[in-house]
Amino acid sequence: MWVMKVGGGCLRNAEAIRQLIPVLRLAYHEAPRLLVVSAIGKTTNKLLQIAEAAGRADLGQAQSIYELLRSEHVQIVEELLPEGLAQQLIRYLDEKYWKPLWQRIQALSQLSEEISIATDGILVYGELISSEIVRAYLEAQGITLAWIDARRLIVTDGYYPEPSVIFSASQANVDAQLMPLFRTYKLVLTQGYIASDLRRRSVTLGREGSDYSAALFSNMLNAQGMIAWKDVGRLYSADPNLYSGAQPLKELSYSQAAEMTYYGAQILHPRTLKPLREKRIPLYVRPYFDPTAEGTLIAEKWVEPLPPIRTQRRELILIEMESIYLSRLSMGDVLREMENEGIEPYFIQGGVRTMAFAVKASLEAVERWRTTIPEGWIVQVRQPVTLHTILYPDDSFSLPNGEAIYYQRLPDRIHWIAYEG
Numbered sequence: 148m149w150v151m152k153v154g155g156g157c158l159r160n161a162e163a164i165r166q167l168i169p170v171l172r173l174a175y176h177e178a179p180r181l182l183v184v185s186a187i188g189k190t191t192n193k194l195l196q197i198a199e200a201a202g203r204a205d206l207g208q209a210q211s212i213y214e215l216l217r218s219e220h221v222q223i224v225e226e227l228l229p230e231g232l233a234q235q236l237i238r239y240l241d242e243k244y245w246k247p248l249w250q251r252i253q254a255l256s257q258l259s260e261e262i263s264i265a266t267d268g269i270l271v272y273g274e275l276i277s278s279e280i281v282r283a284y285l286e287a288q289g290i291t292l293a294w295i296d297a298r299r300l301i302v303t304d305g306y307y308p309e310p311s312v313i314f315s316a317s318q319a320n321v322d323a324q325l326m327p328l329f330r331t332y333k334l335v336l337t338q339g340y341i342a343s344d345l346r347r348r349s350v351t352l353g354r355e356g357s358d359y360s361a362a363l364f365s366n367m368l369n370a371q372g373m374i375a376w377k378d379v380g381r382l383y384s385a386d387p388n389l390y391s392g393a394q395p396l397k398e399l400s401y402s403q404a405a406e407m408t409y410y411g412a413q414i415l416h417p418r419t420l421k422p423l424r425e426k427r428i429p430l431y432v433r434p435y436f437d438p439t440a441e442g443t444l445i446a447e448k449w450v451e452p453l454p455p456i457r458t459q460r461r462e463l464i465l466i467e468m469e470s471i472y473l474s475r476l477s478m479g480d481v482l483r484e485m486e487n488e489g490i491e492p493y494f495i496q497g498g499v500r501t502m503a504f505a506v507k508a509s510l511e512a513v514e515r516w517r518t519t520i521p522e523g524w525i526v527q528v529r530q531p532v533t534l535h536t537i538l539y540p541d542d543s544f545s546l547p548n549g550e551a552i553y554y555q556r557l558p559d560r561i562h563w564i565a566y567e568g
């Protein structure tokens with residue numbers, strides 16, 4: 148069994164969707180396969196804009212984005228399928244998805260539900276519609292497959308915006324509903340990113356969450372391996388758009404990859420690696436548009452030496468604290484209060500009189516946390532800042548000139564904080 152994930156960037160237009168055929172022909176053609184797809188291109192961003200407009204009761208704005216999004220999908224279907232099939236699919240999508248979606252948008256503008264669950268109720272349409280288009284296209288190409296709604300499989304606690312998956316319930320659904328499909332079909336198609344809560348309402352797994360979905364399915368199906376087909380195709384030692392010297396990485400361990408994503412490498416959703424590692428399932432990141440080319444293998448093996456790896460984590464909040472009369476405060480207490488507010492520190496530097504943190508949080512959470520700091524400490528909050536990291540630095544590294552507000556050198560890594568701009 149293989150699980151394959153194809154992201155939204157790989158499905159951005161009709162021509163890109165056609166690439167599914169060589170990809171499917173090439174990779175583990177003889178084995179049972181689960182194909183997990185994302186929403187087409189930037190659909191999720193647009194659905195989010197629609198939800199935000201509806202949330203402000205700006206139905207006019209919501210409607211114009213909705214219509215644009217629908218017509219982009221119609222155009223893709225018309226380019227992808229012969230006339231008769233295309234018109235049939237367009238009618239089907241209208242009835243089953245676009246009309247109910249419009250009703251949800253209207254309901255959100257009247258705030259008939261909690262805003263978080265109502266937003267997720269809109270976001271799930273991106274993956275549902277893209278998977279229907281992929282299904283129709285593959286069938287038209289003579290490929291037999293089953294389609295299943297991932298919301299029937301993955302159950303979560305419904306916490307917004309990144310719910311926790313309830314493993315036992317999800318596993319039971321996979322065993323009862325997904326596994327039996329493989330008795331009849333060698334290829335099953337489902338969606339990434341979407342799931343349900345315990346009340347069977349639609350939720351999403353957090354932005355860019357399809358990798359995570361595919362990893363969950365790999366775990367629950369005991370897959371032999373997972374392939375994440377990507378636009379970018381492999382992991383690099385730095386963002387190749389920013390650094391011309393970025394080197395492709397052939398192989399790295401789960402924890403090396405986890406560290407890279409933790410410190411901001413955009414290639415994988417940070418939660419992807421845990422379900423894979425738990426069952427020692429290798430993850431291959433491979434170039435979708437060049438499927439015979441080499442990608443990156445992420446597995447148990449610790450790979451040494453890796454080249455220096457540069458990452459950036461953006462949009463963090465810098466919190467600086469200074470004690471006026473050397474009043475005592477333990478770093479542990481400060482961190483515990485942050486945890487209570489859901490504030491995630493990515494960088495910590497502390498002395499007797501000063502402490503600094505770069506955190507991912509909302510400003511509201513930081514304001515609530517601030518009230519827990521005793522008198523005698525001055526707290527300054529500035530944003531946005533970027534945390535720069537170099538893992539496995541070599542001697543070639545010289546201090547970033549001028550841009551670093553804080554700098555930390557540890558045996559196996561270098562961090563610095565800089566203002567964004």
Ligand code: ASP
Pocket residue numbers: 154155185186191192273339340353354355356357358
């Ligand atoms: N479509 C979702 C997003 O853009 C999930 C994904 O692409 O992984 O966030």
Ligand code: MG
Pocket residue numbers: 154155156185186188191355
């Ligand atoms: Mg996407």
